[in-house]
Structures are given as C-alpha cells and as structure tokens.
Amino acid sequence: MKNLVKRFRPSHEPTLAGLVHLSEAGPGGKYGFVSSHSANAFGLVTFLFFLLPAKYNWLKIILLFWALLVSYSRIYNGVHYPFDILGGALVGVLSGSLVWIIFRAIFKKSDFNKD
16 A cells, blocks of 8 residues: 555655654655554454453553554654654454454354453
C-alpha cells in the first residue's frame, strides 16, 4: 500500500525538516501509509482475541496494550502520522479476522475457542 498511496513519512516530509527528531532507528523508508508495525501487531492481537478462551481475558488486555504501545512508538519515533497508525490497525484487524475465518474453516471440527 505504501507504494500505491505514496504519502511521505514525517521523517521525509520536506515541510517538516528540522522539526522531526528521529531515534537511532533512523528515518525508515520513503513512504509510510499504512504502518506495517501497527498492522502486524493488531493482526496478531485480533487473531489471538478470537483464539484464546474467556479465561485469558487478562492476557487479551495486555496484548491490546502491547499493540497500542507498538503503534504509538511509530509516531514517537517520527516515522508515521497518526492516520498511518489507524490505517495499519484497520488492515491488521481485517487481516486477523480473515485469518481467523480461514483457520476456523480448516479446523471446524476441532474444539477451538471453547472454555
């Protein structure tokens, strides 16, 4: 999606030169929409939300916090705008849901997601 949308990262935006303070990780690639870190984190969390039974709700909360922290770190590091993160989270939730649907279709005779 990054090469289709071609939206500069904050670290590569000419009008923000001098205003963005990068971490040691560097500026990242040229384009930033959507955040792959955010998509991956929310994709994993979404799949695990479906997979884990209710007795692991405490873990689901920790995983959600982790995904939010990963996503925020991308803004903090100056390599994504907030909407890059939201777009990545949406892609992740949709991807995680799709993987869950496929997983359930393959293993529909199993006892997954039962308490």
